[in-house]
Amino acid sequence: MIHQLSWKVGGQQGEGIESTGEIFSIALNRLGYYLYGYRHFSSRIKGGHTNNKIRVSTTPVRSIADDLDILVAFDQESIDFNFHELRDGGIVIADAKFNPTIPEDRNVTLYAVPFTDIATNLGTSLMKNMVAVGASSAVLDIDISAYQEVVQEIFGRKGQQVVEKNMEAIRAGAQYMKEQLGDRMQTMKLAKADGKKRMFMIGNDAIALGALAGGARFMAAYPITPASEIMEYLIKKLPELGGAVIQTEDEIAACTMAIGANYAGVRAFTASAGPGLSLMVESIGLAGMTETPLVIVDTQRGGPSTGLPTKQEQSDLMAMIYGTHGEIPKIVMAPSTVQEAFYDTAEAFNLAEEYQCPVIVLSDLQLSLGKQTVEPLEYDKIEIRRGKLVTGELPPLEKKGNFKRYEVTEDGISPRVLPGTPNGIHHVTGVEHAETGTPSEAAANRKAQMDKRLRKLKNIQFNTPVHKNVKHDEADLLIVGFLSTRGAIEEAIERLEQDGVKVNHAHIRLLHPFPTEEVLPLVEAAKKVVVVEQNATGQLANILKMNVGHAEKIVNVLKYDGNPFLPNEVYTKCKELL
Amino acid sequence: MATFKDFRNDVKPNWCPGCGDFSVQAAIQRAAANLGLEPHQLAVISGIGCSGRISGYIHSYGFHGTHGRALPLAQGVKMANRNLTVIAAGGDGDGFAIGMGHTIHAIRRNIDITYIVMDNQIYGLTKGQTSPRSDVGFKTKSTPQGSVEPALSIMEIALSAGATFVAQSFSSDLKELTSLIEEGIKHKGFSLINVFSPCVTYNKVNTYDWFKENLVKVSDIEGYDPSDRAMAMQTVMKYKGLVTGLIYQNKEQKSYQELLHGYSETPLTEADLRLSKEKFEELVAEFM
Ligand SMILES: Cc1ncc(C[n+]2csc(CCOP(=O)(O)OP(=O)(O)O)c2C)c(N)n1
Ligand code: SF4
Ligand SMILES: [Mg+2]
Numbered sequence: 001m002i003h004q005l006s007w008k009v010g011g012q013q014g015e016g017i018e019s020t021g022e023i024f025s026i027a028l029n030r031l032g033y034y035l036y037g038y039r040h041f042s043s044r045i046k047g048g049h050t051n052n053k054i055r056v057s058t059t060p061v062r063s064i065a066d067d068l069d070i071l072v073a074f075d076q077e078s079i080d081f082n083f084h085e086l087r088d089g090g091i092v093i094a095d096a097k098f099n100p101t102i103p104e105d106r107n108v109t110l111y112a113v114p115f116t117d118i119a120t121n122l123g124t125s126l127m128k129n130m131v132a133v134g135a136s137s138a139v140l141d142i143d144i145s146a147y148q149e150v151v152q153e154i155f156g157r158k159g160q161q162v163v164e165k166n167m168e169a170i171r172a173g174a175q176y177m178k179e180q181l182g183d184r185m186q187t188m189k190l191a192k193a194d195g196k197k198r199m200f201m202i203g204n205d206a207i208a209l210g211a212l213a214g215g216a217r218f219m220a221a222y223p224i225t226p227a228s229e230i231m232e233y234l235i236k237k238l239p240e241l242g243g244a245v246i247q248t249e250d251e252i253a254a255c256t257m258a259i260g261a262n263y264a265g266v267r268a269f270t271a272s273a274g275p276g277l278s279l280m281v282e283s284i285g286l287a288g289m290t291e292t293p294l295v296i297v298d299t300q301r302g303g304p305s306t307g308l309p310t311k312q313e314q315s316d317l318m319a320m321i322y323g324t325h326g327e328i329p330k331i332v333m334a335p336s337t338v339q340e341a342f343y344d345t346a347e348a349f350n351l352a353e354e355y356q357c358p359v360i361v362l363s364d365l366q367l368s369l370g371k372q373t374v375e376p377l378e379y380d381k382i383e384i385r386r387g388k389l390v391t392g393e394l395p396p397l398e399k400k401g402n403f404k405r406y407e408v409t410e411d412g413i414s415p416r417v418l419p420g421t422p423n424g425i426h427h428v429t430g431v432e433h434a435e436t437g438t439p440s441e442a443a444a445n446r447k448a449q450m451d452k453r454l455r456k457l458k459n460i461q462f463n464t465p466v467h468k469n470v471k472h473d474e475a476d477l478l479i480v481g482f483l484s485t486r487g488a489i490e491e492a493i494e495r496l497e498q499d500g501v502k503v504n505h506a507h508i509r510l511l512h513p514f515p516t517e518e519v520l521p522l523v524e525a526a527k528k529v530v531v532v533e534q535n536a537t538g539q540l541a542n543i544l545k546m547n548v549g550h551a552e553k554i555v556n557v558l559k560y561d562g563n564p565f566l567p568n569e570v571y572t573k574c575k576e577l578l
Numbered sequence: 579m580a581t582f583k584d585f586r587n588d589v590k591p592n593w594c595p596g597c598g599d600f601s602v603q604a605a606i607q608r609a610a611a612n613l614g615l616e617p618h619q620l621a622v623i624s625g626i627g628c629s630g631r632i633s634g635y636i637h638s639y640g641f642h643g644t645h646g647r648a649l650p651l652a653q654g655v656k657m658a659n660r661n662l663t664v665i666a667a668g669g670d671g672d673g674f675a676i677g678m679g680h681t682i683h684a685i686r687r688n689i690d691i692t693y694i695v696m697d698n699q700i701y702g703l704t705k706g707q708t709s710p711r712s713d714v715g716f717k718t719k720s721t722p723q724g725s726v727e728p729a730l731s732i733m734e735i736a737l738s739a740g741a742t743f744v745a746q747s748f749s750s751d752l753k754e755l756t757s758l759i760e761e762g763i764k765h766k767g768f769s770l771i772n773v774f775s776p777c778v779t780y781n782k783v784n785t786y787d788w789f790k791e792n793l794v795k796v797s798d799i800e801g802y803d804p805s806d807r808a809m810a811m812q813t814v815m816k817y818k819g820l821v822t823g824l825i826y827q828n829k830e831q832k833s834y835q836e837l838l839h840g841y842s843e844t845p846l847t848e849a850d851l852r853l854s855k856e857k858f859e860e861l862v863a864e865f866m
Pocket of ligand 3 (some may be wrong): 612627669670671696697698699700701709
């Protein structure tokens, strides 16, 4: 009986590899298992190796596994590409059609199952994926009735016959294994899960749902990997709430339109990845200068330029913190789990209105597209706070046109009136302006307005700017990370601790303004600070050095080959640094 | 009821004396008053250029954005609050060079806003460089030997991009301009009004006198029918774009907002920001 399992299905893109993984994982999620799925894919539609690696566990998991228990292969390439991940005693279940072979020097069992033939006999070779799901289930000793509901949901609209056929294919796959192999079949019996219903979603789903819950009613965006799911979800859901999504001509328009909509008073946002963010840099400055609330999601992928469009990276950090000419107040936040992606996105809309500035919700490909089991999201935790938005009636102005939209205040935040409001007329401009919004180049005014804008974030209220796991007053290591590396770091820490290494962990959730006061004591209490991040230049480490100093004890653990950090990689690198 | 004076503020324009943009400002103020608008019901969204300053000279809500981006800003404003009257305004460089992509797409998207371009065939604010509207041979700081690129025929482009309201005017003709702006605002959908608005400082070719000599009113052309797109296209081509008046209007085509599935009839700015508990549970359940 095992409590955890790592399963992978691989084949050619466009062959239904995704749906194999989907059906398998949704069914297991509904049985109450915790899952973490990560897709390896490339920037083409048909052809090219793709795989979906899914970790199944009876307890929460936040990272993909180091190795693999079962590999389901639809072609030899999938075996060749992924074989090294299989643990000793692992299993390959491959389509007999291509006469699969595996290296003989390893203790791995190969089952060649006629996926395609069985499916063809049942009506269509398209169902070979279902046969593979059935074969996997036999090995795991999962009753195939677990798939009935999912298959119904996915194929129901194609008619009951299609549903039945697909279930039959699953059954046939399982049966083949049992009949052909009988007692010789090596099983990996999964311990029963708790049967609780939990959400199963990718980070982008959580971001999109968070935006809805946070009051976003307008989105403007341009398609890009790995951000498009956010727009696609809202295109389905916003009309139900009277809202709208516009697919714009480019990201400059998307971001500027979101600014226009926010200025007019609706909660609006845009989402993109690096190439789109590069185009938005101009408008981010406009929002900063005009103190217009704005939420932008950046789902990072491999850069620079078009870079690695379908691969994991965390290399936009500096660009997100500093990207725009001149100096503006800006908030950059970095959720580390799917749950956080939901709550943080909702909160981003509050912060944008409270501080009247751009808020960037940073994500990365692994967080945005990795599919995870999520503990229930709580409705009551969602707040709507609109800051100094003036609602209700305004007294007539003494003089025409002089509502002080940019009034110099102690906290730097000025009252905000929406267009359409009687007696609130003012001007908004990206040119330096006086309190009424009228352009002004006067030196004293410039200084007053600049100071006012930058003062706004001095005392930012942010819930848990750093996720801390601090067990030691004095630690051998402090591991610092952000975004999706959290799971890999946590597992590495468990192993390091087992080896007797004292490790604290700081996962940064508010990247800008940097929570120096929270992080500094942890840095001081550690002999060495290891910054784990997915880029080539150590951007977070540099931010850390800038803000907390102690450059002499800060070291980098970097990965920028396009693949997520595995727990073991973090563990090994940390060991080397001790 | 507001008069055009109520749309004036006390900011002194920094335009050169004689600049065509003064009359465009006056025409917007008159049109707004004639339509019975109150200043707070109007939002003027402008780009960057001499012309872009216009939003600061009108007593209404105004947003002076970035160079070339007046249209995305204005469309965002309108989508958020469909009760506002939204005018986008800027120069020929703003709309037809750096912002051309937005212009084409705003035309075909057909959101109900009015776009007024102050076309002086030159870059005014940056002190006299060529613009996409400058004629071949036009000498500027950036084309000392004369421009070799042909001028862009914005009327033809607008017509072929599917515009539902295309007009052109001349800033000297305050009466025609005012009435076209009124018609543009009343039009349900995107209205483009290109205004020949002379730059007296840097354009010594396309002067007031030059326009008076060369412009033809479509209303003076016998049998002109602004609902006939082919006729509009032929006329624009025949007169090399030097025509004024209502060039084309399609009154049948519905605006983006009217066509958009699910889009609220009340302004989005009035929407309840909080999801109902039922709706939230329903959305969550879809991921289980
Ligand atoms: C991104 C960017 N590039 C360049 C400029 C400089 N710039 C300001 S206005 C302008 C052109 C102005 O010409 P036009 O749009 O025709 O307006 P006009 O001044 O003639 O009214 C330029 C190039 C800028 N503000 N922003
Ligand atoms: S430079 Fe030309 S466009 Fe600019 S204000 Fe002077 S006359 Fe008008
Ligand atoms: Mg110009």
